Amino acid sequence: MEISLYGASAETYEAVTGNARAFSKCLRGVERLVARGIHVKLKTMLMAPTVHEFERMEKLAESYSVAFRYDPMMARLWRGPKSFGTAAVSREDCAEGCGYGGKAQGLVQVT
Numbered sequence: 001m002e003i004s005l006y007g008a009s010a011e012t013y014e015a016v017t018g019n020a021r022a023f024s025k026c027l028r029g030v031e032r033l034v035a036r037g038i039h040v041k042l043k044t045m046l047m048a049p050t051v052h053e054f055e056r057m058e059k060l061a062e063s064y065s066v067a068f069r070y071d072p073m074m075a076r077l078w079r080g081p082k083s084f085g086t087a088a089v090s091r092e093d094c095a096e097g098c099g100y101g102g103k104a105q106g107l108v109q110v111t
Contacts, residue, residue: 003030005044008056015049034064041067 003026006016013023033040042061044050050057054070061068 001033001038002041002043003033005042005050005057005060007050008053008060012050012053016047030064030066034066040064041069043069043071045071 005026007013007023010020010023013026014020030040030042042057042064044054044057046054057070058068
């Protein structure tokens, strides 16, 4: 089961989702799934509000002994907010946030 992360802190989660309890609910769900032996993968989309917590999200996955992946591309949902494009991350921010020292190629764009 893949679960999307929208940050590694309650503050970032709330900023992205608008839900003050989303982070604790997500972690509680991951804990319950792992405890039941269900194969869990955590994933995230790199967004301006979350890129600074990329390494913390990786460590969070490690703490549960689950896989972690990220997607540098964002897709606008048909029902999503019009300001969604402001969450796109530049290649420099992506590279910096992901620990690649500015070596990322291309731009992270809303498609």
